[in-house]
Amino acid sequence: MARQLPLVSPCSSGRQALTCRYRCGDACGHDAPNTSANLYFGDLVREQISRRGVLRAGVVLGAAAAVTSAVGSAPAAASASPASKGSFSRGPRGLEFEPVAPNTHDAVTVPRGFDQQVVMAWGDPIFRDAPAFDPRRQTAAAQLRQFGYNCDFLGLLPLRGGEYLMVVNHEYTDEQIMHPGYDPENPTREQVEIGWAAHGLSVVAVESQRRSGALKPVVGHQLNRRLHTNTPFELTGPVAGHPLVRTTADPEGRTALGTLNNCSGGLTPWGTWLTAEENFNQYFANADSVTDPVTAARLARYGVSGTETDRKWERFDDRFDLAKEPNEINRFGWIVEVDPYDPESTPKKRTALGRFKHEAAQPRLTSDGRVAVYMGDDERFDYLYKFVSDTQMRKGNSRKAREHNAQLLDSGTLYVARLTGDSPAEQIDGSGRLPRDGAFDGAGEWIPLVSGTRSHVPGMTAEEVLLFTRLAADQVGATKMDRPEDVEPSPVTGKVYVALTNNSNRGAAGAARADEANPRNANKHGHVLELTERHEDAAATRFSWNLLLVCGDPASPDTYFGGMDKRHVSPISCPDNLAFDPYGNLWISTDGNALGSHDGLFAVALHGRHRGLTQQFLTVPRGAETCGPHIDRSRVMVCVQHPGEVDGATAEAPGSTWPDGPGSIPRPGVVSVWRR
Numbered sequence: 164m165a166r167q168l169p170l171v172s173p174c175s176s177g178r179q180a181l182t183c184r185y186r187c188g189d190a191c192g193h194d195a196p197n198t199s200a201n202l203y204f205g206d207l208v209r210e211q212i213s214r215r216g217v218l219r220a221g222v223v224l225g226a227a228a229a230v231t232s233a234v235g236s237a238p239a240a241a242s243a244s245p246a247s248k249g250s251f252s253r254g255p256r257g258l259e260f261e262p263v264a265p266n267t268h269d270a271v272t273v274p275r276g277f278d279q280q281v282v283m284a285w286g287d288p289i290f291r292d293a294p295a296f297d298p299r300r301q302t303a304a305a306q307l308r309q310f311g312y313n314c315d316f317l318g319l320l321p322l323r324g325g326e327y328l329m330v331v332n333h334e335y336t337d338e339q340i341m342h343p344g345y346d347p348e349n350p351t352r353e354q355v356e357i358g359w360a361a362h363g364l365s366v367v368a369v370e371s372q373r374r375s376g377a378l379k380p381v382v383g384h385q386l387n388r389r390l391h392t393n394t395p396f397e398l399t400g401p402v403a404g405h406p407l408v409r410t411t412a413d414p415e416g417r418t419a420l421g422t423l424n425n426c427s428g429g430l431t432p433w434g435t436w437l438t439a440e441e442n443f444n445q446y447f448a449n450a451d452s453v454t455d456p457v458t459a460a461r462l463a464r465y466g467v468s469g470t471e472t473d474r475k476w477e478r479f480d481d482r483f484d485l486a487k488e489p490n491e492i493n494r495f496g497w498i499v500e501v502d503p504y505d506p507e508s509t510p511k512k513r514t515a516l517g518r519f520k521h522e523a524a525q526p527r528l529t530s531d532g533r534v535a536v537y538m539g540d541d542e543r544f545d546y547l548y549k550f551v552s553d554t555q556m557r558k559g560n561s562r563k564a565r566e567h568n569a570q571l572l573d574s575g576t577l578y579v580a581r582l583t584g585d586s587p588a589e590q591i592d593g594s595g596r597l598p599r600d601g602a603f604d605g606a607g608e609w610i611p612l613v614s615g616t617r618s619h620v621p622g623m624t625a626e627e628v629l630l631f632t633r634l635a636a637d638q639v640g641a642t643k644m645d646r647p648e649d650v651e652p653s654p655v656t657g658k659v660y661v662a663l664t665n666n667s668n669r670g671a672a673g674a675a676r677a678d679e680a681n682p683r684n685a686n687k688h689g690h691v692l693e694l695t696e697r698h699e700d701a702a703a704t705r706f707s708w709n710l711l712l713v714c715g716d717p718a719s720p721d722t723y724f725g726g727m728d729k730r731h732v733s734p735i736s737c738p739d740n741l742a743f744d745p746y747g748n749l750w751i752s753t754d755g756n757a758l759g760s761h762d763g764l765f766a767v768a769l770h771g772r773h774r775g776l777t778q779q780f781l782t783v784p785r786g787a788e789t790c791g792p793h794i795d796r797s798r799v800m801v802c803v804q805h806p807g808e809v810d811g812a813t814a815e816a817p818g819s820t821w822p823d824g825p826g827s828i829p830r831p832g833v834v835s836v837w838r839r
């Protein structure tokens with residue numbers, strides 16, 4: 164039976180039912196897939212008692228030295244901002260803007276004195292032969308030559324002479340608001356093929372403009388590229404060729420078609436792009452027909468269930484039907500590495516980094532020059548991971564260096580995190596009230612799961628650990644987290660930050676209760692973890708940690724902002740993607756604001772007396788989530804994902820008219836913002 168669209172979103176956040184359906188296949192409407200008896204942190208306590216590339220100095224946000232700190236003496240914002248109650252005479256560098264007040268405008272709202280531009284949106288041409296976008300006459304052939312849908316990760320890689328390569332993930336499609344006259348029960352082949360073409364990745368050259376942060380796409384640039392659901396990707400690392408990744412079309416198990424649900428990602432110091440396959444489960448039909456108990460348990464742990472899928476791709480390609488191609492699904496859920504500088508290159512699915520609902524992947528070099536990659540598995544009660552390569556990165560751009568670095572992510576050790584608090588368990592009561600030592604903090608360790616082709620998990624081979632990483636991590640006592648999303652090391656201090664979006668089920672009957680690292684039951688607003696590895700070495704297996712932010716309404720006693728006086732901060736809910744500016748401030752985009760206003764982008768100071776100061780920089784249109792983000796000397800960039808994705812919306816009755824205005828349908832797009 165086809166799943167019906169719930170009338171009310173099952174999420175505790177501000178997410179719409181339409182988002183739940185098309186983005187994550189109603190993940191929150193189902194039980195959390197982690198039903199392992201894996202001890203949660205309170206039990207462990209009781210048991211015990213009995214750089215990505217160096218950023219150049221300089222800025223943008225604080226570049227206009229004459230601009231007064233918005234936190235103190237600047238004129239009041241257009242509408243009262245919580246931050247305007249502050250008393251600082253001058254904010255920290257990089258936060259010298261007047262915070263945007265929470266709002267529900269169907270627009271990208273930026274601070275006074277800033278300009279903005281839509282760099283590229285769904286349907287814009289990437290190649291010279293791309294037809295003009297017309298949503299009423301869209302075709303798959305046109306979509307293959309145009310910018311895809313629902314942009315999420317955003318990266319800028321340098322080219323010569325003020326040009327960049329803009330690399331963008333297209334996470335998923337919203338058929339109901341894309342296609343006029345769409346019948347969810349009977350999509351046409353053309354509509355399905357538009358979906359295949361609108362998923363995936365875009366590489367687009369852009370030119371910077373003088374005296375502004377605007378970027379002009381170079382249509383037809385020789386490096387422009389679209390990768391989509393039928394593009395060949397090579398499986399590399401220990402799982403390549405394994406019987407469980409062989410299919411009728413690919414009996415060798417080495418070439419998968421397409422990349423799906425690419426959420427966030429990261430850029431490597433050797434000039435490639437990592438992109439994360441997240442909610443791949445929702446594209447595969449007929450899990451209910453699987454009778455083998457081992458296979459069924461593996462599917463269940465990844466949230467694969469039911470008969471028909473929402474998009475019904477299985478009607479048009481057997482590989483999306485588990486009853487016909489049981490192994491096709493094992494070729495998704497990986498970290499993918501793309502070389503955007505080589506438009507002929509085949510992107511690689513790096514199986515050594517494990518298979519789960521990958522949110523993102525951010526590298527940092529270890530003290531001896533190897534590469535660590537930090538990764539979150541975005542599901543309630545799932546885990547935080549780190550991969551450390553066996554060999555060192557080679558510097559430079561010689562052919563030898565490039566060939567060496569192209570193998571870096573194929574061999575190493577994959578770890579999962581266990582976090583232990585330092586306060587007595589009875590002081591962590593699930594309310595978010597700080598324990599007596601004044602901090603949610605403690606110690607942690609990275610537990611090895613697999614090293615190269617050697618498994619550390621009893622009863623599982625190395626290949627099984629990598630294919631069914633969640634099941635391996637269940638066995639070693641990993642800490643169940645509140646939806647680990649983006650993980651970002653500071654290029655200034657090396658400390659690692661983890662966005663934990665929310666977890667409606669924390670503390671529910673039969674589910675794990677609050678612990679010091681996830682200290683609120685029914686966690687609606689999420690939190691941000693700060694992790695310091697021993698000797699500041701990314702290869703370390705021990706670390707200390709504390710919660711930088713416990714998000715929500717600053718007036719509420721269950722929130723915490725790094726010790727900052729909460730009268731000075733902006734409300735923030737559901738942290739998701741993370742980035743750093745050149746000053747070492749942490750920028751956070753949100754997804755699912757449960758405080759009643761639209762999602763947005765926030766800057767957080769991390770050091771000195773301003774630590775914890777949180778200011779909202781922008782808000783996004785109705786129904787949208789804020790993605791990207793990217794901050795450099797000249798601009799702040801975000802992806803506006805799924806504008807108009809509100810319940811009841813259709814192409815005929817759109818939930819937003821951003822960016823084209825009245826009478827148009829919404830188009831997800833990339834926005835650049837700069838100080839005027």
Ligand code: FEO
Pocket residue numbers: 334426427441522541648
């Ligand atoms: Fe695609 Fe976890 O957000």
Ligand code: CA
Pocket residue numbers: 584585586598600601602603604605679
């Ligand atoms: Ca503590």
Ligand code: CA
Pocket residue numbers: 426427522648739740754
């Ligand atoms: Ca995300």
